[in-house]
Amino acid sequence: MATMSQLWTNTGSALATLMFIYTIFKQWFPHFGDHLEPFFQRVFGRFYPYIQITFYEYNGEHFKRSEAYMGIQSYLSKDSSARAKKLKANIIKGSKALVLSMDDKEEITDSFEDITVWWQSKKEGSRRQSFSFYSETDEKRYYMLRFHRRDREVIIGRYLEHVMKEGKTIEFKNRERKLYSNTPGQSHGNQTKWSHVTFEHPATFDTLAMEEKKKEEIKSDLIKFSKSKDYYKKIGKAWKRGYLLFGPPGTGKSTMIAAMANFLEYDVYDLELTTVKDNTHLRRLLIETSAKSIIVIEDIDCSLNLTGQRKKKEEEEEDGDEKSAIEKKMMKNEGENKESKVTLSGLLNFIDGLWSACGGERIIVFTTNFVDKLDPALIRKGRMDKHIEMSYCCFEAFKVLAKNYLDVEESELFEEIKRLLEVEVKMTPADVGENLLPKSEGEEAETCLKRLIEALKEEKEEAKRKVEEEAKLKKEEEEEKKKKKKEKKAEIEAEKEKKKNKAEENGEEEH
Ligand SMILES: Nc1ncnc2c1ncn2[C@@H]1O[C@H](COP(=O)(O)OP(=O)(O)OP(=O)(O)O)[C@@H](O)[C@H]1O
Numbered sequence: 130m131a132t133m134s135q136l137w138t139n140t141g142s143a144l145a146t147l148m149f150i151y152t153i154f155k156q157w158f159p160h161f162g163d164h165l166e167p168f169f170q171r172v173f174g175r176f177y178p179y180i181q182i183t184f185y186e187y188n189g190e191h192f193k194r195s196e197a198y199m200g201i202q203s204y205l206s207k208d209s210s211a212r213a214k215k216l217k218a219n220i221i222k223g224s225k226a227l228v229l230s231m232d233d234k235e236e237i238t239d240s241f242e243d244i245t246v247w248w249q250s251k252k253e254g255s256r257r258q259s260f261s262f263y264s265e266t267d268e269k270r271y272y273m274l275r276f277h278r279r280d281r282e283v284i285i286g287r288y289l290e291h292v293m294k295e296g297k298t299i300e301f302k303n304r305e306r307k308l309y310s311n312t313p314g315q316s317h318g319n320q321t322k323w324s325h326v327t328f329e330h331p332a333t334f335d336t337l338a339m340e341e342k343k344k345e346e347i348k349s350d351l352i353k354f355s356k357s358k359d360y361y362k363k364i365g366k367a368w369k370r371g372y373l374l375f376g377p378p379g380t381g382k383s384t385m386i387a388a389m390a391n392f393l394e395y396d397v398y399d400l401e402l403t404t405v406k407d408n409t410h411l412r413r414l415l416i417e418t419s420a421k422s423i424i425v426i427e428d429i430d431c432s433l434n435l436t437g438q439r440k441k442k443e444e445e446e447e448d449g450d451e452k453s454a455i456e457k458k459m460m461k462n463e464g465e466n467k468e469s470k471v472t473l474s475g476l477l478n479f480i481d482g483l484w485s486a487c488g489g490e491r492i493i494v495f496t497t498n499f500v501d502k503l504d505p506a507l508i509r510k511g512r513m514d515k516h517i518e519m520s521y522c523c524f525e526a527f528k529v530l531a532k533n534y535l536d537v538e539e540s541e542l543f544e545e546i547k548r549l550l551e552v553e554v555k556m557t558p559a560d561v562g563e564n565l566l567p568k569s570e571g572e573e574a575e576t577c578l579k580r581l582i583e584a585l586k587e588e589k590e591e592a593k594r595k596v597e598e599e600a601k602l603k604k605e606e607e608e609e610k611k612k613k614k615k616e617k618k619a620e621i622e623a624e625k626e627k628k629k630n631k632a633e634e635n636g637e638e639e640h
Pocket residue numbers: 336337338339376377378379380381382383384385498519557558559560562
């Protein structure tokens with residue numbers, strides 16, 4: 130007696146033969162085949178335990194490639210490059226690398242929750258000899274997914290969702306990242322709009338000169354945020370996080386933003402507030418930003434009138450020379466900003482998630498050189514969730530720079546540099562880096578380190594001179610004040626004396 134497996138094998142080969150005959154028949158009598166198709170489908174459906182789903186590359190929507198097809202292509206790219214024997218390489222628009230996918234007629238298996246499925250890449254040649262937008266050869270490509278009918282529920286539900294999600298993640302990782310800016314050159318009516326270039330900043334957390342502990346803290350904060358979609362949904366908050374980076378010029382605020390973007394693989398929107406006409410314009414620009422992006426507003430204190438009372442322009446010109454560098458920078462930007470009507474409340478509304486209906490995660494970063502001057506409403510927790518101070522170069526930060534710039538991890542000169550940086554001198558990482566940078570081909574690391582030591586010593590002298598000068602000025606001012614006070618007192622005394630004499634004279638006259 131034939132065993133069960135033999136029986137299945139025989140039925141299988143009978144079906145395969147029938148299928149073969151049917152295919153030949155269909156080729157010779159294409160139109161007659163159309164009538165027989167439902168019949169064959171019914172017969173096969175009874176014995177054939179598999180279900181097939183087809184995903185076409187183009188499904189007719191504005192000649193755009195189907196999202197599902199592209200998602201599957203990306204999902205299968207990781208498996209097919211390892212398993213398929215025949216691969217094809219495509220350059221996909223907006224993708225930074227070649228996308229490898231299995232070639233036509235290749236098949237690979239995939240498993241999900243102990244279920245095996247089969248993916249096949251296929252193409253259909255058109256019999257029409259007419260012009261088509263699809264491709265030169267008028268072929269229609271598609272993926273075919275085959276699985277056992279008992280797994281229908283899992284595959285149609287969870288598996289396809291998993292494929293799309295994974296595919297999107299791979300697509301996201303492969304995409305070319307962009308740096309958007311709203312520069313005045315690109316305008317729509319009289320409103321600027323986003324223009325972009327490829328984002329290729331080389332900064333990473335490894336190259337960032339900063340204490341290791343602080344770096345790790347920021348990195349884990351970013352990871353936590355990027356994985357907290359469900360958490361933000363649960364607590365009913367827009368999925369966004371605000372960072373405030375503050376510190377003197379050249380301490381790495383902009384570099385840190387680039388490192389963050391590279392770490393999370395996000396796009397960057399560099400928002401220049403001074404070219405934004407008003408709050409409506411601001412809202413429009415923000416609504417156009419995509420998910421997984423960092424929105425940056427540099428020098429926030431200079432971009433908006435957030436800093437309380439400031440002098441008018443005429444007054445500013447009068448005593449311009451006496452202003453500190455800080456005030457001058459702020460006033461310069463205020464002058465440039467006089468066209469913009471963006472208000473603090475407009476900005477706060479946006480931070481609070483007016484546009485959060487768009488979904489997707491966004492990070493907002495403000496930078497400033499003068500944190501004390503900002504309106505507390507702008508930087509309270511919830512708006513700017515994390516405040517990061519970028520400070521002068523410490524020894525740990527110097528070691529990162531020495532390794533990056535000179536490939537040096539240890540040197541006997543380090544001791545002196547440590548003492549200078551930690552106790553005596555304040556120098557920004559930008560200046561330290563500039564001194565470490567070899568100035569000619571083949572310049573020795575030691576020469577660069579010595580140059581840094583010299584620069585640090587000079588800076589120390591300069592700082593000492595400044596302190597002495599300031600002390601001298603202060604002393605002079607105090608003496609001047611004392612002198613004036615003394616003179617005033619003398620004046621008052623003289624006045625009193627005068628009055629007294631006059632009163633006495635008058636008294637004598639009356640007598
Ligand atoms: N912490 C740092 N780590 C590595 N490089 C740094 C660091 N800080 C500054 N640099 C170097 O100095 C240059 C200037 O730094 P950056 O533009 O990031 O400073 P900034 O704080 O944004 O200054 P500003 O306030 O003027 O905008 C960068 O190109 C970078 O090479």
